[in-house]
Amino acid sequence: MHTKTAAEISQDLQAGKYTSVEITQVFLQRIKQIDSSLNSYITVSEEQALEQAKAADARRAAGNAGPLTGVPFAHKDIFCTDGIRTTCASRMLENFVPPYNSTVAQKLLDAGAVCLGKTNMDEFAMGSSNETSYFGAVKNPWELSRVSGGSSGGSAAAVAARLTPFATGTDTGGSIRQPAAFCGLTGLKPTYGRVSRLGVVAFASSLDQAGPMARTAEDAALMLQAMAGFDPKDSTCAERDVPDYLAALNQPLDGLRIGLPKEYFGADLDPAMADLIQAAIKELEALGAQVQEISLPNTALSVPAYYVIAPAEASANLSRFDGVRYGYRCENPTNLDDLYMRTRAEGFGDEVKRRILIGTYALSAGYYDAYYRKAQQIRRLIRDDFVKALESVDVILSPTTPGTAFNLNAMSADPVSMYLADLFTIPVNLAGLPAISMPAGLIDGLPAGLQLVGNYFEEARLLNIAHQFQQRTQWHTLAPQGVPV
Amino acid sequence: MSIERGDVEKIAYLARIQITDAQLDKVTEDLSRILSLVDQMQEVSTEGVEPMSNPLDMVQRLRADQVTEENQRERFQAIAPATEAGLYLVPKVIE
Numbered sequence: 001m002h003t004k005t006a007a008e009i010s011q012d013l014q015a016g017k018y019t020s021v022e023i024t025q026v027f028l029q030r031i032k033q034i035d036s037s038l039n040s041y042i043t044v045s046e047e048q049a050l051e052q053a054k055a056a057d058a059r060r061a062a063g064n065a066g067p068l069t070g071v072p073f074a075h076k077d078i079f080c081t082d083g084i085r086t087t088c089a090s091r092m093l094e095n096f097v098p099p100y101n102s103t104v105a106q107k108l109l110d111a112g113a114v115c116l117g118k119t120n121m122d123e124f125a126m127g128s129s130n131e132t133s134y135f136g137a138v139k140n141p142w143e144l145s146r147v148s149g150g151s152s153g154g155s156a157a158a159v160a161a162r163l164t165p166f167a168t169g170t171d172t173g174g175s176i177r178q179p180a181a182f183c184g185l186t187g188l189k190p191t192y193g194r195v196s197r198l199g200v201v202a203f204a205s206s207l208d209q210a211g212p213m214a215r216t217a218e219d220a221a222l223m224l225q226a227m228a229g230f231d232p233k234d235s236t237c238a239e240r241d242v243p244d245y246l247a248a249l250n251q252p253l254d255g256l257r258i259g260l261p262k263e264y265f266g267a268d269l270d271p272a273m274a275d276l277i278q279a280a281i282k283e284l285e286a287l288g289a290q291v292q293e294i295s296l297p298n299t300a301l302s303v304p305a306y307y308v309i310a311p312a313e314a315s316a317n318l319s320r321f322d323g324v325r326y327g328y329r330c331e332n333p334t335n336l337d338d339l340y341m342r343t344r345a346e347g348f349g350d351e352v353k354r355r356i357l358i359g360t361y362a363l364s365a366g367y368y369d370a371y372y373r374k375a376q377q378i379r380r381l382i383r384d385d386f387v388k389a390l391e392s393v394d395v396i397l398s399p400t401t402p403g404t405a406f407n408l409n410a411m412s413a414d415p416v417s418m419y420l421a422d423l424f425t426i427p428v429n430l431a432g433l434p435a436i437s438m439p440a441g442l443i444d445g446l447p448a449g450l451q452l453v454g455n456y457f458e459e460a461r462l463l464n465i466a467h468q469f470q471q472r473t474q475w476h477t478l479a480p481q482g483v484p485v
Numbered sequence: 486m487s488i489e490r491g492d493v494e495k496i497a498y499l500a501r502i503q504i505t506d507a508q509l510d511k512v513t514e515d516l517s518r519i520l521s522l523v524d525q526m527q528e529v530s531t532e533g534v535e536p537m538s539n540p541l542d543m544v545q546r547l548r549a550d551q552v553t554e555e556n557q558r559e560r561f562q563a564i565a566p567a568t569e570a571g572l573y574l575v576p577k578v579i580e
Contacts, residue, residue, distance in 0.1 A: 193541060360500040
């Protein structure tokens with residue numbers, strides 16, 4: 001039962017093959033058996049999950065079930081969940097039990113989905129390897145000596161290991177797409193503003209977006225359908241109708257125009273990755289797509305601009321963690337400054353502190369124009385590159401990452417080298433566009449992801465292309481080798 | 486732009502993060518490396534380019550100035566490190 005997709009579970013529940021309580025117990029049992037080798041969950045909310053499953057079964061008996069009613073899932077531990085600990089993988093929030101639900105959590109609750117627990121992540125979503133978590137690194141289910149990716153690494157590992165059919169994630173610079181690529185999953189970062197950010201612990205508010213992580217494009221569509229939509233409580237949430245993502249999956253791809261940015265396919269691209277992407281392009285061509293070269297000339301400036309904008313916004317957002325209203329407080333503070341300074345020194349990990357300090361510097365008197373304003377100007381140049389390219393093509397295709405999952409501890413000593421590995425995903429957040437990563441093959445036994453970037457609010461098109469690709473290929477069905485599946 | 490130990494001490498205080506003397510060299514080195522990455526931005530001219538703070542160039546929606554939430558002080562203060570009589574407690578600020 002645990003190998004079924006969310007769409008299959010939805011159908012089985014509807015057909016009465018088993019109950020939500022039964023399928024929920026299967027996953028809870030599996031988490032107990034297997035997760036000690038992965039560390040993909042921070043909190044398993046067994047009691048609440050079984051209550052929700054029972055309620056879902058009752059709702060179905062009453063004839064009020066929707067497609068997600070009774071289907072288990074997991075939340076990245078960045079989504080506030082009323083009454084369930086939400087740590088953001090930080091000591092700062094180790095014992096934080098939110099008194100409210102994030103809008104995404106509320107929507108999934110309203111849909112009747114059953115939350116199994118909260119998944120591990122990089123602390124405050126800052127990292128690309130899940131190694132900055134206060135609760136320890138997550139291991140990649142394909143090879144336990146490798147990282148799961150980050151920051152949504154727990155969600156990725158849990159879905160890949162069949163410890164949940166699908167999971168939520170958030171993506172500020174690639175945090176859904178990169179772990180999806182490393183674990184062989186389909187992950188979608190929606191357009192900025194498509195999904196409410198209310199109750200999603202804020203990292204960089206002009207970049208953060210929540211989205212689905214699943215094995216198939218169909219499951220991602222199912223989850224996005226429940227997550228997306230206007231929220232009056234998020235002032236940057238888009239006031240737009242949500243299309244029927246499932247209905248769009250079966251559109252033909254005839255005449256689809258795909259652009260390949262020459263800056264992403266330079267001489268330094270790993271030949272194995274280049275070959276794999278070429279093979280995937282052939283499949284898309286067989287489905288009716290046409291490929292042409294495009295240019296995104298300011299690509300190389302993306303990572304530098306991101307490492308001003310994201311830390312600057314983070315330094316402002318994380319100023320709320322002061323040891324006064326909730327979260328960690330240091331022992332025996334001698335005065336108010338001592339309370340703030342030791343609380344934040346002890347409560348935050350090294351990577352979070354680095355980013356707060358960089359952001360504070362970039363925003364401080366005398367440096368604002370040279371850093372923050374400059375980065376925002378470059379952000380517009382990068383956005384304009386995409387807008388121009390998307391006048392002549394429908395989607396932009398590239399690898400999701402330059403390589404496959406790297407070894408644990410291989411990059412953690414050098415933050416800058418890890419930052420630079422996000423060069424294919426970061427520009428998309430700066431532009432605010434939607435992008436999907438889907439499994440496109442294996443390199444030395446490890447999954448590699450292909451990224452498609454679409455125009456604003458064209459999530460349906462991206463899911464459609466991924467679904468059609470998955471009708472022709474088997475990469476998304478492969479099971480990881482590092483844990484029993 | 487390189488950064489000195491003194492700069493790091495200053496921004497650490499602005500950010501209210503205590504950094505011990507033993508940590509200062511390492512933090513200064515890490516921040517310098519990040520800033521040298523960031524400084525690649527200076528190679529391109531952005532004269533006349535309007536800074537972009539929202540990817541959709543959206544303006545934040547305003548809402549009517551009306552009370553919509555009920556008071557939940559007890560619930561919200563139940564998760565605070567220290568409260569008394571509905572107030573948050575911090576070390577004495579004024580002697």
